[in-house]
Amino acid sequence: MANAAEGKTPCSICQKVAGIFICRGCGKDFCYRHVAEHRQEINKQMDELTTNHDHFQQRIAEQEAQPNCHPLIQKINEWEQESIDKIHRAAGDARKQVITILGIHRTQ
Numbered sequence: 001m002a003n004a005a006e007g008k009t010p011c012s013i014c015q016k017v018a019g020i021f022i023c024r025g026c027g028k029d030f031c032y033r034h035v036a037e038h039r040q041e042i043n044k045q046m047d048e049l050t051t052n053h054d055h056f057q058q059r060i061a062e063q064e065a066q067p068n069c070h071p072l073i074q075k076i077n078e079w080e081q082e083s084i085d086k087i088h089r090a091a092g093d094a095r096k097q098v099i100t101i102l103g104i105h106r107t108q
Helices: 032-065 071-107
Strands: none
């Protein structure tokens, strides 16, 4: 006599063959008890994905509202200020040298 459970795939969690449901998303088989747990896990993952999506959307909106706060813009601003400071120092050094040279030539 053939076993009624023959040919059926067992639950991927408890290995029981009774009341099997197949998840179309992951392709795994679940018994009635574990299909509810699987559904809860999927809902949890969906909630996490939705939360991450919302945070990402919020960051994009903030960057669009305040483009000058973007880290790359801030780096460019720092580079600009450092360059200006270097130019001011070089110009100050050049002035001192010219004043020194002019002072030497006057005394001669």
